[in-house]
Amino acid sequence: MPSLPTSSNIGALPLDAVYEILLCLPAKLLCRLRAVCRPWRALLSDPQFALAHAARHPEPLIALAVAPYAGNKGDGVIVDIMDLSGQIVKRVRRVQRNDRVISMELDLAFVKNVNNDSYKFLNLATGVAHHLPDGFAEEHVAFGVNRDSDSVFILGQLPNTGEYKVLKLIHHVSNNLSSQLAEVCTLNSSSHSGWRRMEKPVDQITSSTRLVIDGIVYLLRVDTVLSITFNARVTEKDMIITFDLNTEAWGPCIQGPSINFSIDPVEMLDNNGIPIIKQFSLANLNGSLCVVHGPAPYMDFWILTDFDKGVWVKQYSMQFEQYGCPVHPLLVLGDGRVLIHKIDNRFLQIYDPSTKNFINSVDWTHYSPISMYAGNLLSLDR
Amino acid sequence: MEVDKGKGEAEETRKVAEADRDTVTLKSSDGKLFEVSKEAAARLSTVLAGMIAGGSIDDNGTDLKQIGSEALENVVDYCNKHANSIPSAALISSSISFNTAPFKEPEEWERKFVDRLSHDALFDLVEAANFLGMERLLDVTCHKISEMMKGKSPDQIREVFNIKNDYTKEELEEIRQELAWAFYDD
Known part of the structure; x- marks a missing residue:
């Protein structure tokens, strides 16, 4: 009480x-x-x-950003929060004109103002904006870093303090040599410290898939992803690179699940006889690290069940009528069914592992990106 | 000391006699008497359970000065219906801690039970359930009231709950702006 x-x-x-x-x-x-x-x-x-x-009210909520092309209705709505029946429980309006949602994490939307190229995190419940500091860490400025155009911003929350931190990966080119640089800042709505320089990552990282669970950032090596997706081959190296937002240091690398490829090459061709490009991506499934891989020949969802021992379990293996489009698991429901987002279906779908059937859930036409909403709509920032 | 001991013995005898009965008699603020199954009363009301265990139940009618006869009749009616309708174990576990335990939707008969009540009778029953520590009945009646609130404006809600508006006009406007999204109709 x-x-x-x-x-x-x-x-x-x-x-x-x-x-x-x-x-x-x-x-x-x-x-x-x-x-x-x-x-x-x-x-x-x-x-x-x-x-x-x-x-x-433990019903899961989904945050759906209004797609830029659909956002011209004049009402200024940039994000809708819905329950699984598709009922809108909250509409979030933009703070400034030309605000565009890049991604959504936890209870925040990452917003870029396309007019002045500024970035902010918008709290979807309270409307409070946390602005990202401008510029770069001093050491990187001295190194000649001056552009954020290809930078990747990764938000995480520290489990102990609830503090938000952002890891920035900068794509830097000098003398025709490209490298990745890393910086961290702490998000704070009232005052903010600047960017702090971090060590470089141990290897080239892909920016296409990444996630944060309990303050640990998970990233994939570029060469791992390329060899799996295009060559159907696994490299020897540990696939996953980690960064700890709490200690602000790169953590141990993690070996991925032991994935296999179909021996039957025909199975891996599409209707036109063109090899199907494989998917290899990360997902946060109810707080567990999940690797999505396929078709091999099914789309497999591997869960890391023991971080220390590196134990991966193939939790789900889904067969689709047609491959070729990425599949993103969003949530495991209480009864074991899985909510998924597949780009070529205008509905989010719920997969039932016992019947292997899919049923349509929320219609996400005109929305992108989409993520689970991990906030509390009653919360107030004061 | 001798006298006290004698009195204690007498009380002891009365308690035993009472323990043999399987109903308790409750007396409303306006003096009406109601009989209710002792087992159901002890199971559904933490306050009555405490009184039964502590021996403070009066054979001639335990005074419940805070509860009017209409509300008490509904309480007793609910207890008796309950005793006849559902296996007890499930209910006890559902009402141990109402803040954290998953809320159990009202059963069909519970729905019917609250649906027939007038507005005033429903609110009186909420107060009675709260006073007697009857968490399940509180859940069911509160659920009914919450259903009545859906789609109502703050003005209408104040009327239903007999609440005085203690905001200034400016403050109300400020709240409306701060929570603008909640005032839009989707």
């Missing part, structure tokens, strides 16, 4: 009962009910209440 006098009545009912009633209601209505009276606002703004409400 919140730290309010519990014996007192608010209007007709005791506070205990009001608390219980409000817990039953959807987040959007509750935000509106902050306008009822001061005691209700105090109760509804209590972080304890927000936690109890989240426990009562």
Whole structure:
């Protein structure tokens, strides 16, 4: 219970009962009910209440960014948050004109203003913007780094403090030699420190797939991905490179799952006889590191079940009528079914491993990118 | 000391007699008496369970001065229906901790039970359930009220709950702006 006098009545009912009633209601209505009276606002703004409400309403929420071409309706909406039935529970409006959502992580959207090339993280619940510091770490400036055009920004949250940090990978070219440089900054809405220089990564990293779980950034080596996707071959090196946002240092490399390729070459051709390009990407599946790989001949979802021993388990193996488009798992539901996002289907789909069937979920036409929303819509920044 | 001992013995005898009965008698604020199954009362109400265990149940009607006869009749009715409808174990586990335990949707009969109540009777029953520590009944009645709130404006909600608007006009406008998204209709 919140730290309010519990014996007192608010209007007709005791506070205990009001608390219980409000817990039953959807987040959007509750935000509106902050306008009822001061005691209700105090109760509804209590972080304890927000936690109890989240426990009562564990329905997963999806954040869908309005695709740039579809965002000209004049209402300024850049992100919709929906439940799995497709009902919009929150619409998030842009802060500035020409804001465009690049990606979404945790409870934040990474927004680029295409007018002035500035970047910010927008809290989808509160609308608070965390601006990224300008420029580069001093040492990198001295090295001649001056452009962010190909930089990759990776957001993570420290499990202990809840603090947000951003790892920036800079693609730097000098004397026709390209290299990757790394910097870290701490996100803070009021004041921010600048970028801090990090060691270079041990090897060239691909920017196409990466994720953060509990403050650890997971990245893939470029040559691993290339040899798997194009040559159907696995290299000897550890596939996954890690960076610890907490200690701000590169961590151990992780060997990937022991993947195989179909021996039957015909199976790996599309209808026109052209070899199907393989997928090899990372996903966060309910807080576990997941490698998506396929078709080999199925699309396989490997979960890292033991970080220290490097144990991978092939949790799902899905067969699609047609390959060739990336498959992104979003969430494992309570009953073991998996919510997936496949680019060539306008619906998110739910895969049932017992029947091997897919059913359509949310229609994501005119939305991109899409991710799970890991925030609490009742939270308030003050 | 001698006198005290005698009195203690008498009480002991009365308690035993009471323990033999399988109902308890409750008395509303306006003096009406209601009989309820002791087992159901102890199972569904933490307050009544405490009174039964502590021996503070009065044979001639345990005074519940905070609860009117209409609400108490509904409480007793709920307890009796409950005793007849559902295996107890599931319910006890569902009502141990109402903040963290997953909320169980009202059963069909519970829905019917609250649906027939008038607005005032429903609110009185919430108060009675809260006073008696009847978490399941509180869940069911609160769920009903929460359903009545959907689609209502803050003004309408104040009316339903008899709440005074303690904001100034400017403050209300500020809240509306801060939470603008929640006031849009989708």
